[in-house]
Amino acid sequence: MRSRAQYLREMGLTPWTLITDARVIARQQTDLVSSELESPGEVALSDWTSLQQQVGNCMRCSLHETRKTTVFGEGDPKADWLLVGEAPGAEEDRQGLPFVGRAGQLLNRMLFSVDLSRDEVFVANVLKCRPPDNRDPFGEEVNACESFLHRQVESIQPKIILAMGRFAAQALLRTDQAIGQLRGRVHRYPAYDIPLVVTYHPAYLLRSPQAKAKAWEDLILALAEFKSVPGSENI
Numbered sequence: 001m002r003s004r005a006q007y008l009r010e011m012g013l014t015p016w017t018l019i020t021d022a023r024v025i026a027r028q029q030t031d032l033v034s035s036e037l038e039s040p041g042e043v044a045l046s047d048w049t050s051l052q053q054q055v056g057n058c059m060r061c062s063l064h065e066t067r068k069t070t071v072f073g074e075g076d077p078k079a080d081w082l083l084v085g086e087a088p089g090a091e092e093d094r095q096g097l098p099f100v101g102r103a104g105q106l107l108n109r110m111l112f113s114v115d116l117s118r119d120e121v122f123v124a125n126v127l128k129c130r131p132p133d134n135r136d137p138f139g140e141e142v143n144a145c146e147s148f149l150h151r152q153v154e155s156i157q158p159k160i161i162l163a164m165g166r167f168a169a170q171a172l173l174r175t176d177q178a179i180g181q182l183r184g185r186v187h188r189y190p191a192y193d194i195p196l197v198v199t200y201h202p203a204y205l206l207r208s209p210q211a212k213a214k215a216w217e218d219l220i221l222a223l224a225e226f227k228s229v230p231g232s233e234n235i
């Protein structure tokens with residue numbers, strides 16, 4: 001089995017000891033009003049299985065016409081960590097699972113570097129269906145789909161959320177700020193006051209390996225915040 005140091009090297013980073021003291025990382029909290037979460041077409045409160053069925057049968061936006069399958073998400077439905085990306089890609093669309101390609105492999109290595117595995121977290125996307133040709137999601141598609149994600153957050157009640165990429169960050173935080181402005185500080189997910197850290201999408205890191213060091217800083221920030229949650233110190 002490969003060591004954490006090997007995984008860090010694969011991320012293009014020099015291995016070093018984890019620093020979990022949040023004081024070394026600038027923190028700034030952003031408070032949003034819970035009412036900002038309200039959006040048209042709210043999903044009725046339902047149990048997890050019912051929510052999966054609603055997503056599987058959804059025709060709220062035109063993406064249902066081109067998808068092969070919906071991608072609800074994967075992992076522990078009671079996970080402490082919720083990771084959120086943008087939308088399924090071609091392979092995810094085929095398999096019905098999130099982050100299964102090269103970006104998924106990098107995500108696994110990122111998680112391993114902070115002693116986490118995929119089955120310990122829950123991974124989801126803002127959009128549950130693939131935009132054709134991997135184009136950027138349209139605003140109306142995000143508006144139609146995001147309440148599924150909000151209900152997933154409501155059900156999972158994670159202790160930390162990692163928003164991966166601009167679309168996930170903007171959808172979760174209800175902002176149009178650029179990812180560079182959102183990184184490096186701890187936000188709060190509205191309604192449930194859950195700490196949220198923004199980082200780059202693994203697919204972007206594959207294209208821009210020079211950003212991996214910043215992604216590592218984001219992971220350390222998220223880990224420090226998670227450890228500061230009462231009851232999580234020794235996890």
Ligand code: SF4
Pocket residue numbers: 055058059060061062063064070127128129141144145
């Ligand atoms: S992207 Fe979301 S809203 Fe659109 S059809 Fe798929 S599940 Fe429904």
